[in-house]
Amino acid sequence: MNYLITIIGPTAIGKTSLSIALAQHFGCDIISCDSRQFFKEMKIGTAVPSEEELASATHHFIQNKSIFENYTVGDFEKEAIAKLDELFQKNNIQIMVGGSGLYVDAILKGFDSFPEIDSNVREEVRINNEAKGIEYLQNQLQLLDSDYFNFITETNPQTLQNPQRMMRFVEVCIGTGKPYSSFLNKEKNKRNFTPIIIGLEAERAIMYERINQRVDIMMNDDLLSEAEKLFPNKDLNALQTVGYRELFDYFEGKTAIDFAIEEIKKNTRRFSKRQLTWFKRTENTVWFDYLTDRKVIIKYIEKLVEN
Numbered sequence: 001m002n003y004l005i006t007i008i009g010p011t012a013i014g015k016t017s018l019s020i021a022l023a024q025h026f027g028c029d030i031i032s033c034d035s036r037q038f039f040k041e042m043k044i045g046t047a048v049p050s051e052e053e054l055a056s057a058t059h060h061f062i063q064n065k066s067i068f069e070n071y072t073v074g075d076f077e078k079e080a081i082a083k084l085d086e087l088f089q090k091n092n093i094q095i096m097v098g099g100s101g102l103y104v105d106a107i108l109k110g111f112d113s114f115p116e117i118d119s120n121v122r123e124e125v126r127i128n129n130e131a132k133g134i135e136y137l138q139n140q141l142q143l144l145d146s147d148y149f150n151f152i153t154e155t156n157p158q159t160l161q162n163p164q165r166m167m168r169f170v171e172v173c174i175g176t177g178k179p180y181s182s183f184l185n186k187e188k189n190k191r192n193f194t195p196i197i198i199g200l201e202a203e204r205a206i207m208y209e210r211i212n213q214r215v216d217i218m219m220n221d222d223l224l225s226e227a228e229k230l231f232p233n234k235d236l237n238a239l240q241t242v243g244y245r246e247l248f249d250y251f252e253g254k255t256a257i258d259f260a261i262e263e264i265k266k267n268t269r270r271f272s273k274r275q276l277t278w279f280k281r282t283e284n285t286v287w288f289d290y291l292t293d294r295k296v297i298i299k300y301i302e303k304l305v306e307n
Contacts, residue, residue, distance in 0.1 A: 002088045002193035003305055007097040008104060008279045009200035010272035012210040014290045016049050018200065019097040021294045022301070023057035026093045030059045031080055033098035033107060035073070036241055038065045041230060044223045045243035047214060067230070067238040077106040081191075088193065093305065101156070101278035108197075110189030117175035125171045129163055137166035144170065145179035155278050161240065196304055198297060199279060199287040206290075208269050215265045218243065227251075242267045 005022055007015045023030050032038075036046040040063040048062060060083055065071045080096075084107075087094050096107060128136050138160055142149040148169065152159045159165055169180045176183075202210070227247035230239055234248045243264050250260040279285070288297055 002092045002094075004084065004107075004193045004195050005093065005095045005301060006104065006108065006195050006197045007095065007200065008101075008197065008282065008285065009099070009290075010207060010275045010279075011047070011099050011268060012214045012272070013200045013202060013207065015097050015099065015200060016053060018198075018294065018297070019095050020049075020053055020057045022298065023095050025298055026091070026095075026301075028091045028094050029087050030057050031084065031094065031096040031107075032059055032061045033076070033080070033096055033100055033103040034062075035076075035098075035100040035103050036238070037062050037098075038071060038076075039063065039067045039238050040065065041067050042226070042238065042241070042244070044218050044221050044226045045241070047218070067233065067236050073103055073106050074111065076103055077111065080107055084193065094193075099275050101275065101282075104279075104282070108191070108195050110191070112184050114172055114183050115176055117171050121175040122167075122171050125167050125174065129167055134161060134163055134166065137163065137170050140170045141166065141173070141180075144173035145181055148179065148181040148184075151181070155274055157274070158240065162237070164237070195284070196301055197282060197285040198301075199282075199285045200290045201276070201287050202290045207272060211268050211272060212265050215243075215261065215268060219261060223247070224257075242271055 005026075007019050007022075009015055019030050022028075034046065036042055037048050038061060039046070042048075043063065049059065054062070061076070061080065084094060096104070098104060125137075138149075172178075172180045172183065201207075223243065224247060227244050228251065230244060231248055231251050233239060234244075239245075239248075246255070246260045246263040246267065249255045249263075250257055255263070286300065
């Protein structure tokens with residue numbers, strides 16, 4: 001039987017260090033499912049593992065794409081499942097780590113099946129989006145599927161600003177005459193592994209302090225220069241990301257640098273709260289305090305694998 005040890009939790013909680021410790025213990029690889037660490041142009045602001053950490057265990061899906069590529073969660077699912085199939089031939093235990101809940105779900109459960117949408121409906125939604133903007137899509141989704149609109153608002157409000165995904169939600173509602181959410185959580189793709197899901201958490205004050213420290217480290221590592229190089233491409237979807245948007249405002253003269261840094265910290269704290277909301281609904285997760293001795297976690301995993 002194959003096992004996929006999956007480490008989830010909010011940003012800056014210590015997922016990377018735990019994943020490396022487990023990979024070294026079990027002699028396996030690490031699949032990263034952080035949706036921003038895919039992009040090679042975004043190294044500092046996405047807290048990509050250090051060179052030393054990357055050398056400590058074999059990682060996949062880190063800085064393997066460009067911000068100029070159209071890389072979707074569906075693309076990631078196909079590539080990551082294919083890579084896992086390959087890795088399981090060498091070792092029946094592998095590790096996945098990351099803070100992007102949608103990408104974690106894509107690997108663990110697969111995507112829901114949706115009916116084909118008439119091309120005329122898709123074109124109509126696209127034209128209305130171009131003419132009326134993202135507010136049209138938001139209003140339509142709230143009208144046609146208020147449950148899903150509220151869910152997104154609570155767990156991942158950035159999605160409400162993503163025109164590609166919002167157009168998809170709306171076209172499904174209009175094209176089928178049913179709420180988008182009615183197609184969710186149906187029969188999923190079968191997987192050839194059993195997930196062992198480990199959650200890391202800490203008291204909120206500790207979590208927020210770790211986030212503040214990480215942002216300070218990023219600024220010391222010259223995040224400002226990295227963001228300045230990316231500024232001409234600020235409208236790309238990949239760059240609609242905490243840590244970059246705030247500095248783009250600074251470059252445009254909208255804010256002072258000290259204010260921008262505080263905004264990064266504040267928005268990262270908000271993001272971590274949404275991550276926890278998402279991950280807390282992940283079934284069969286066993287949560288550990290971030291300071292838990294790794295031997296305890298290893299013993300827990302070994303007990304499951306032996307059984």
